[in-house]
Amino acid sequence: MKYILLVHLPKETLEAPKNPDAAAAGRAYGEALHAAGIFVAGVGLGPPENATTVSLRDGKRQVQDGPYAESKEFLGGFVVIDVPNLDAALEWAARNPAAAVGTVEVHPLGGSYFAAAK
Amino acid sequence: MSESATHAAIEAVARNSYGRLVAYLAARSGDVAGAEDALSEAFGAALRRWPEDGVPLKPEAWLLHAARNRLVDAARHAQVRKRTEPLLQLTTDAETVAAMNPTFPDERLKLLFVCAHPAIDIAARTPLMLQTVLGLDAARIASAFLVSPAAMEQRLVRAKTKIRDAGIPFRVPDPPEWDERAAFVLDAIYSAYTAGWGSGAGDGSTHHALVQEAIAIGRTLVQLMPGEPEASGLLALMLHCEARRPARQTHDGTFVPLDRQDPALWSRPMIAEAEKHLRAASAGKRLGRYQLEAAIQSIHAHRAVSGVIDWREIALLYEGLIRLAPTIGAQVGRAVALAESGDLPAGLAALEAMPAARIANYQPWWAARGHVLRRIGRQGEARTAFERAASLTDDPALRTYLLEQAVR
DSSP states (O other), rough: OOEEEEEEEHHHHHHHHOOHHHHHHHHHHHHHHHTTTEEEEEEEOOOGGOOOEEEEEEEEEEESOOOOSOEEEEEEEEEEEEEHHHHHHHHHHHSSSGGGGGEEEEEEOOHHHHHHOO | OOOOHHHHHHHHHHHHHHHHHHHHHHHHHOOOOHHHHHHHHHHHHHHHHHHHOOOOSHHHHHHHHHHHHHHHHHHHTTTTTTHHHHHHHHHHHHHHHHHHSOOOOHHHHHHHHHHTTTTHHHHHHHHHHHHHHHHOOOHHHHTTTSHHHOHHHHHHHHHHHHHHHTTTOOOOOTTTHHHHHHHHHHHHHHHHHHHOOTTOOOSSHHHHHHHHHHHHHHHHHHHHHTTHHHHHHHHHHHHHHHGGGGGGOOOOOOOOOGGSSGGGGGGHHHHHHHHEEEEEEEHHOOOHHHHHHHHHHHHHHHHHHHHHHHHHHHHHHHHHHHHHHHHHHHHHHHHHHHHHHTTTHHHHHHHHHOOOHTTTHHHHHHHHHHHHHHHTTTTHHHHHHHHHHTTOOOOOHHHHHHHHHHHH
């Protein structure tokens, strides 16, 4: 089964100086995902200030600076993994170094209209 | 065979094997709701066929066979390939099981771990267990948990959908995961027991039925987790409390506190069973919350023999409990035990050391304070405390008792 791990980080982590240990931990986690043969996709996202939100209301495109909601946390990245069940997905979510500072939301991937359209 | 005899046979299978049948099917399909539906159709088929064909030699195998046919049909119909494959495997399994074994593998422990999985809404865990393992219907569960049948049904459906769609596995966790996960299972069973508690619940009421169901799951759990002392501890705790049901109220419904109960009214067989499980638990040499709570109840039960209550020992056990989990209940329990063992100032100090925000609406704290203050001789403050306690309970018998204490 495929799961997406959505990494939410507290805003404070943006202001903190770059930590070489954190970068090393992130790389090691990525390598472990590959070594386990479960990595499907994944990236870290830039700071939320660089994000732009788009919606279409009454046929009118609305473009807004930043993520749609003011919140203390922001979406910092995601990983898609292919593992046998939720327990295995939770295990990998807990291993994500970001879990120690933020939260990792685990979703089973539903059917995709995009994949069906290829 | 007569229709009533067939019905009796079907009821017997449902009573004895429902949970095992659901567990067996769901463990192979990963789909609790699908397993329940297939099984209920299989029972329907049995109701039609058995009166004519006679009750089969192995009724459970017959039902499994019928149920997995439904599951395979349903999966084929939905054209969900991934789900059909394990089900086809199930077909062969079921044949083998039916041919070779007088019984089939017991997967109920896996089902219990699924029901109490941390990814399941905590409010759904106990109802889910009662429904899937014991076959209780949603309406009965709803009335015990004081929610509408529609809301309970929705909660159960949501949990079952999550089990299937989020891929919650049917597995028994290994250590070190075991301790935490087993505790979730135990807590869910205990919460069925406490939901059935309440002194207003007489024999035959929904609440009393729930208490009996909780004890039934507790007994099953002891069989399924033979090496887990906390499972035995939980069963011992429930049995000790249940043994006192006849003594908790007088015939006219007046509340009787534990230390005033007539031990002659306590159920001796239930106390003996509780003690047996508590001994078995202590042989496991791994202390836990439920064993400590059962040990406290065991000391109260010993009054039936010795005529006295060893409050010092009770205070020590509460201290152990506080060290494991500093719950507000354990802290009040320790304070009362200190006061009862003769050290009134220590008891009062322990009560007053508790943070005001935590005890403001906690009835047992106010009742305990009332008792201790009265024994110290501070009647006015005792009265206020008892009145506050009375205002915080929803149990009419207990309220009457507390108001009587206030004016004594």
